[in-house]
Amino acid sequence: MNQKSEEHENLDVLLSTQTVIQKALTKLGYPEAVFELLKEPLRMLTVRIPIRMDDGSVKVFTGFRAQHNDSVGPTKGGVRFHPQVTETEVKALSIWMSLKAGIVDLPYGGGKGGIICDPRNMSFRELERLSRGYVRAISQIVGPTKDIPAPDVFTNSQIMAWMMDEYSRIREFDSPGFITGKPLVLGGSRGRETATAKGVTIVIREAAKKRGIELTGARVVVQGFGNAGSFLAKFMHDAGAKVIGISDAYGALHDPEGLDVDYLLDRRDSFGTVTKLFKDTISNDELLELDCDILVPAAVENQITENNAHQIKADIVVEAANGPTTLEATRILYERGVLLVPDVLASSGGVTVSYFEWVQNNQGYYWSDEEVEQKLENIMVRAFENVYQAAQARRIDMRLAAYMVGVRKMAEASRFRGWV
Ligand SMILES: NC(=O)C1=CN([C@@H]2O[C@H](COP(=O)(O)OP(=O)(O)OC[C@H]3O[C@@H](n4cnc5c(N)ncnc54)[C@H](O)[C@@H]3O)[C@@H](O)[C@H]2O)C=CC1
Numbered sequence: 001m002n003q004k005s006e007e008h009e010n011l012d013v014l015l016s017t018q019t020v021i022q023k024a025l026t027k028l029g030y031p032e033a034v035f036e037l038l039k040e041p042l043r044m045l046t047v048r049i050p051i052r053m054d055d056g057s058v059k060v061f062t063g064f065r066a067q068h069n070d071s072v073g074p075t076k077g078g079v080r081f082h083p084q085v086t087e088t089e090v091k092a093l094s095i096w097m098s099l100k101a102g103i104v105d106l107p108y109g110g111g112k113g114g115i116i117c118d119p120r121n122m123s124f125r126e127l128e129r130l131s132r133g134y135v136r137a138i139s140q141i142v143g144p145t146k147d148i149p150a151p152d153v154f155t156n157s158q159i160m161a162w163m164m165d166e167y168s169r170i171r172e173f174d175s176p177g178f179i180t181g182k183p184l185v186l187g188g189s190r191g192r193e194t195a196t197a198k199g200v201t202i203v204i205r206e207a208a209k210k211r212g213i214e215l216t217g218a219r220v221v222v223q224g225f226g227n228a229g230s231f232l233a234k235f236m237h238d239a240g241a242k243v244i245g246i247s248d249a250y251g252a253l254h255d256p257e258g259l260d261v262d263y264l265l266d267r268r269d270s271f272g273t274v275t276k277l278f279k280d281t282i283s284n285d286e287l288l289e290l291d292c293d294i295l296v297p298a299a300v301e302n303q304i305t306e307n308n309a310h311q312i313k314a315d316i317v318v319e320a321a322n323g324p325t326t327l328e329a330t331r332i333l334y335e336r337g338v339l340l341v342p343d344v345l346a347s348s349g350g351v352t353v354s355y356f357e358w359v360q361n362n363q364g365y366y367w368s369d370e371e372v373e374q375k376l377e378n379i380m381v382r383a384f385e386n387v388y389q390a391a392q393a394r395r396i397d398m399r400l401a402a403y404m405v406g407v408r409k410m411a412e413a414s415r416f417r418g419w420v
């Protein structure tokens with residue numbers, strides 16, 4: 001989903017994640033063989049899914065499931081439905097999931113899936129057939145102890161419910177632990193819907209403390225108004241910050257006095273679209289360059305590049321999205337003294353509560369909102385501090401520090417298993 005094409009900078013997200021993994025492994029003293037193992041997923045399945053459309057025609061969709069490394073435990077990660085999904089992107093996303101699991105110390109490796117489609121132009125029943133078709137196509141390699149999917153861009157709890165139901169039919173027993181992000185009535189966890197945003201909120205609070213920024217009155221800009229972005233805007237607003245800019249795929253809204261977040265939340269559709277309701281919009285590019293204290297890209301990849309990194313005015317950039325900042329932009333922001341909290345740390349609250357959901361499904365006993373929130377709080381604060389201290393101690397940027405923290409567990413597990 002590389003949205004922008006530029007002449008100079010390489011926007012291949014797999015290549016950039018490989019570059020940082022190699023640096024991290026070298027700094028940690030691992031031999032080249034470990035990089036050879038971790039630079040690509042162990043397994044990558046491409047599937048073709050024929051779906052009967054509502055008009056009677058058959059359309060064949062292409063889907064992917066990548067399983068990066070299962071030395072620590074089953075692989076885990078979301079499934080995105082988006083017209084620009086690519087195999088390379090899904091591979092990179094699966095590697096990022098492994099790193100997240102390492103950073104927040106979950107007993108998982110990384111997985112990720114995607115289908116090339118535009119759910120915004122499909123009917124409810126077409127989406128159901130596609131979700132079920134995808135599960136049938138990948139059913140041999142997934143399962144509650146093998147690889148556990150979850151929501152990502154343009155997928156939600158309804159889609160998780162169809163996928164869980166289809167898997168339960170194939171396996172002929174009820175399998176709530178096959179997938180996370182389910183509706184509560186089907187074994188979903190309290191707090192999963194807002195978990196990614198809650199995790200980002202905790203990380204913002206910790207980062208703001210380091211920079212001496214008060215959240216009350218801080219000016220916040222959020223790109224993307226879906227699951228991650230909209231709840232984040234709400235939590236920032238509730239914390240007393242002024243949300244002065246938000247956006248979706250079609251444009252952005254800006255009000256230096258603060259937007260009415262509750263109203264926008266109420267009016268957004270299930271794909272995180274809200275700006276179409278307004279005439280007075282700005283572009284996503286303009287949004288990123290707004291004068292603010294905290295900038296949160298919460299949409300798609302490659303949004304902050306070498307072309308706009310010098311124009312970013314925020315003191316703190318927190319990546320709720322996967323891969324929104326290129327490596328060159330990471331370098332520029334670091335040199336400019338901007339505190340960049342990377343995706344693999346900042347957005348790991350989602351998979352953390354997904355892990356809680358899986359644990360609750362396995363034990364058949366469900367936790368309260370408070371229990372989920374407290375456990376998430378403890379994990380996120382510890383993860384932030386580990387990465388921040390590693391970056392400070394080695395005088396490196398937070399992305400490299402996060403990769404060093406995140407890669408260690410799977411490198412060690414792979415070594416103990418005798419794989420490298
Ligand atoms: N949902 C989750 O639990 C997690 C999501 N993430 C990441 O957060 C990001 C957003 O995911 P969700 O909020 O779940 O997706 P979503 O589907 O709920 O919302 C996506 C938002 O991004 C906007 N968008 C799409 N294309 C865009 C573009 N080219 N420019 C600007 N905005 C665009 C959409 O209009 C929508 O507002 C993704 O990078 C995802 O991988 C990361 C961790 C967990």
Ligand SMILES: O=C(O)CCC(=O)C(=O)O
Nearest residue numbers: 077078150152350351354
């Ligand atoms: O909740 C999960 O298991 C995965 C979330 C995800 O796909 C992500 O963090 O990018």
